[in-house]
Amino acid sequence: MNTFFIEIYGCQMNTYDSKRLIDSLLFSGFERVFTSSEAEILIFYTCNIREKASQKLFSQIGLLKSKRTKVICVGGCVAQAEKENIFKISKNVNIIFGPQVFHKLPGYIKSVLNNDTKRIIDTSLTQTEKFDCLPKRKNVSFSEFVTIQEGCDNFCTYCVVPYTRGREYSRPAKDIIDETKWLLKNGAKEITLIGQNVNSYHGDAPYININQPRGTWRLERLIQEISSLDGLKRLRYTTSHPKDFTKELMEVHSSNNILAPFAHIPVQSGNDRILRIMNRGHTANKYLDKLKRFKDICPSIQFSSDFIVGFPTETEEEFEDTLKLAEEVKYTLSYSFKYSPRSNTPAAVMKGQISEKEKGIRLKMLQDVLIKDQIYYNNSLIGKTQSVLFEKRGKKENQYIGKNVYLQSVVVESKDNLIGKFKEVKITSAAENSVCGEIIGE
């Protein structure tokens, strides 16, 4: 058996892809090892959205290559974006594969091992074939991702996704339901439906006939079907676009107990001119109106968001609009970043790039606001009881860390092993990034 070691960087989509890739390799007779020096095959599966992923990748290849290494593979969005450049920069790399062809990797590795070829590059963007070719999932966890949609048609000017993942594609509802049933039967309790633009889902109904139009199932319909499956305790979805939030999807949140009352709705900026040159397709007011309508329909809903500060040409006054929007919404959780150019995106070549120093100042100001709201919200939970799914041990003895419906970390002490279990927890104290509590009924 040939051994492989895989290094994974990036977002939830990459985590999902990597799990499926690992299953494909195991299914094809490869053995996974967890130290690079034991491996004959090194695989780097990388994301290109936010990190300086390319630089990190090349230094890791140098660090992890050993005497045993026979094949080096680079996959994911960095591979898709950089293509042949990776061969030029690193002579050691044998295989470059994009995120839509990872199911072909076992065959490509065998070709290199058999000396049929020394180098292979495949960055085609055919999404349908991948899902049809993947083997059944192995190593099911209590919390699993299921891809329902891939790619994006929005072309935000800072983002590489439309170029690295291709145009929007929705998996047929039947395939998603079957995969979810399999995961639940094999131990999953929490499912997160994932996609780059998950609320633009337009999948085929489970049983289509020749007279039925294609792509009629929207996210809310899929959620209703999946939340009725045996064994499912909690359902989430991410990530969504503000313009695709329908009234029907908001209503599902108010009537469905399995679906977490939590929505990640990235806004990126609070200024209309910046939103326009980002090509976001909404204004600040339209975004705020949507959140207000959501709250009216489902009062328990809480929001999180993504922000980009220092987008090219952003003035101090325009950045202040972002601060005002954050103060108005009072997010439970947020992710904020300094703008960083991605190759081949329109924003990367815009005039008026903001200095790193100024971006750093703006990021700190925004994070101060976001953290203040996060602390305020965490404090408001004290005395309340929350359902928590425990994921891992804490640093201290008998300490366990889990997530509540709002994705906040909840810390408790217990002599029982809580990993993979849901427990009711009364919150007793709060900090910036987590809350502490006691298990009820122990």
Ligand code: SF4
């Ligand atoms: S909607 Fe999201 S994935 Fe699509 S281009 Fe914009 S930022 Fe990228």
